[in-house]
Amino acid sequence: MGKYEKASSTYDPLLKVLVRESDTSSDRIRAKLSNHYEWCFCELCWRSTEYAISMAAPKVFKRLKRGNIKAVPLTESIRTEARKKTDTLVARYERALKGEFGKYEPPRMLGRYCDMQELRGDFSVAAFREHVERRMLVSTWARHGELLRPSALPAHPEGAARPSKLYCEVHNPRRSDEARRAYQRDRRFTLEYEDLIEKIWSQGAAVLPRWDIETWAEVRKNAYNQLQALKSPTSSMDDLLNQGITNQAEIARQLGVSRQAVSAAIKRRGRKQAMR
Incomplete structure (x- = not known):
């Protein structure tokens, strides 16, 4: 897989100076960023990538001597x-x-x-x-001045990895232990996720506007929820029960499964709780 290096200047919000950033991107990332619709979505869900979020929050700076910069206020x-x-x-x-x-x-x-x-x-x-x-x-x-994007998101601590072009904060394995677990859990079903997305687009070809970015996000979210219901129905059902939804028909409708499957899952859940 080929790579190329592109040097650029970005603003480090911690050091408060311009830093030289060498952007080494693979063919995979370049192909993703060239897609007008999918470039901003996490590979594993419907959320925006960290990179897309950072691109939406540019700042203007004026260069000073010795590499320092001064933020230009929006007057x-x-x-x-x-x-x-x-x-x-x-x-x-x-x-x-x-x-x-x-x-x-x-x-x-x-x-x-x-x-x-x-x-x-x-x-x-x-x-x-x-x-x-x-x-x-x-x-x-x-x-x-110069319009620059930050090299790190505001909530990230010093020394944190650069905003990911592939994953959201929930799925970036470099971000936290919880994110690493979510990455490892959902990465196993990447092919199934992509198949579900294509299936939803195919079934709704007559009504789903492909030019609408909000529709792309909704399709990806629906596919993600369906996948979670198929692969981890118990955890998805627990989320609904914790929200106060106890009607089996409603749970089945939201998870996209039969009432019999919900009933069996509730019985298994009850047995597991009784054994604790």
Whole structure:
């Protein structure tokens, strides 16, 4: 499996300086990051990867001497400038929707200033403004320095591993003993998990919008819950019982199994508790 090294600067929130980061990525990671929909999801569940979370929290810094940096605050003047730019673009988009600039101008503006996945088919002026406001704020802020992502998430202690591009915090084996156990438990069923995801997409081909990132997350979550119910039905049932759900029909519906299977599992659970 080939690898390449790419050096870049990131902000270390503990040292409060720029650090040189050598990003060595495998073909597997490069293939994952090139997928417009799956790049942000944990390999073992529906949650966002640590890397995706870190990418969503950029900061702007100004370089000082001797490698030091200074954080650029997001001032009211920057916000005001960004709002003016937003108002200008929104006004042009409204005119474009009326056909003043030709039929291709609205989709051109959507493609340039918005994330089509996040729009979820809503091309209204309000949706356009919501996306443009966020982008204009970041781009205006970045003009006062360098836009960088942190090399560690805020909750991580000093010396912690870099944000994972493959796993979420729940499944990153380098993060904690509990995460390592979750990784070892769910990694065994990777192929079954991928098969369930494809099965859900296939069954809902007529109604599930593949362009909607929220639908991708929901499909992955449904597949994960089904897999847990199949592989660890007792633990999944315990979670529902602890939530106060005692109706066997409701438990069977949520786990996707028969009432007979739930009844048998409850009896086994009772026998195990009686033997303790």
